[in-house]
Amino acid sequence: MNVPNNEYKRVVIIGGGFGGLHLAKGLRKKDFQVVMLDKNNYHTFQPLLYQVATSGLEPDSIAYPIRKIFKNQPRFHFRMATVERIDTAANIVETNIGTISYDYLVIATGTTTNFFGMKGVEKYPMTMKTVSESLDLRSLILQNFEKALLANEEEQESYMNFPIVGGGPTGVELAGALAELKNHILPADYPDLDIKRMKIHLIEMQDEVLKPMSDKASEKALKYLIELGVDVMLNKSVASFDGEQLVFKSGEVFKSKTLIWAAGVRGNIIDGFPESSIDRGRYVVDRTSKVKDTENVYAIGDIGKMITPLFENGLPQVAPVANQQGDF
Numbered sequence: 001m002n003v004p005n006n007e008y009k010r011v012v013i014i015g016g017g018f019g020g021l022h023l024a025k026g027l028r029k030k031d032f033q034v035v036m037l038d039k040n041n042y043h044t045f046q047p048l049l050y051q052v053a054t055s056g057l058e059p060d061s062i063a064y065p066i067r068k069i070f071k072n073q074p075r076f077h078f079r080m081a082t083v084e085r086i087d088t089a090a091n092i093v094e095t096n097i098g099t100i101s102y103d104y105l106v107i108a109t110g111t112t113t114n115f116f117g118m119k120g121v122e123k124y125p126m127t128m129k130t131v132s133e134s135l136d137l138r139s140l141i142l143q144n145f146e147k148a149l150l151a152n153e154e155e156q157e158s159y160m161n162f163p164i165v166g167g168g169p170t171g172v173e174l175a176g177a178l179a180e181l182k183n184h185i186l187p188a189d190y191p192d193l194d195i196k197r198m199k200i201h202l203i204e205m206q207d208e209v210l211k212p213m214s215d216k217a218s219e220k221a222l223k224y225l226i227e228l229g230v231d232v233m234l235n236k237s238v239a240s241f242d243g244e245q246l247v248f249k250s251g252e253v254f255k256s257k258t259l260i261w262a263a264g265v266r267g268n269i270i271d272g273f274p275e276s277s278i279d280r281g282r283y284v285v286d287r288t289s290k291v292k293d294t295e296n297v298y299a300i301g302d303i304g305k306m307i308t309p310l311f312e313n314g315l316p317q318v319a320p321v322a323n324q325q326g327d328f
Helices: 018-026 046-051 129-148 153-158 170-188 215-228 318-326
Strands: 009-014 033-039 043-044 063-065 076-080 083-087 090-097 098-101 102-109 110-113 161-165 200-205 231-234 237-243 247-249 252-255 265-267 282-285 297-299 304-306
Touching: 009 018, 018 033, 018 318, 046 129, 046 170, 129 153, 129 170, 153 161, 153 252, 161 170, 161 252, 170 200, 170 215, 247 265, 282 297
Parallel strands: 009 033, 009 102, 033 076, 102 297, 161 200, 200 231, 282 304
Antiparallel strands: 043 063, 083 090, 090 098, 110 265, 237 247, 247 252
């Protein structure tokens, strides 16, 4: 990787998300060499991806070059790479651009979309975990309206139906932003279409939106979504989607060219760890973030499962946790 060797111990950080950035910044004045690996050479502010998808923000508003963040930090090196395997016995990270040794390894790879093993769904939906995926969704939404202009009434319905699966923060935010587009922007942009026929469906398999949050937050979110014109479908589970029809487990079917999946996440696990180190797609860590059954490997942020008396299933997979673990 053309990383210089020196007398300092090397800390390799995999992932340039919230946790990785906070850790690397915290090592600025410490006697370590820091090497960060990420498949992109920019940091993405993921909480605002839905704004890019709905044309509220441009991509450069939520993406920032990693090298620019650390341009004045001595002994910091960034390499754009995809990590393929970790040899914890030899202290080596294997990537698509070569191998690198480490004295300490910190995994901060975050999460990716979770389809929960639903093979009848995962081929066609639009997801929103990266800038490129958000831009793809934005493009598809606008293409749908262009095609709806040329379609008959039945086809128009399928182009203007936007089901969103998942009533968590991402699904709720996206549904609200799409409703604002429908109410304030699209009628002026597409005067030849009856935009009132556009339907935004928020589909949640549980009995409330924002289930992990307070009852007050859940109730207010539901109230505002309904006021915006979102069709909130609770206690509904998706069975399949073939790019034309969305089928529910109840047998209900409706037509849509688009399915937006925001139903859950799973950790970006890297090969090379014993099964005892992983639980439900996350690395099991102790209260210092050290991965179980390793000596010098740590996992922070969404990928680490730190169990505490208040959080028996691990700390929440949100940015403040990653920031605090990086600082710690």
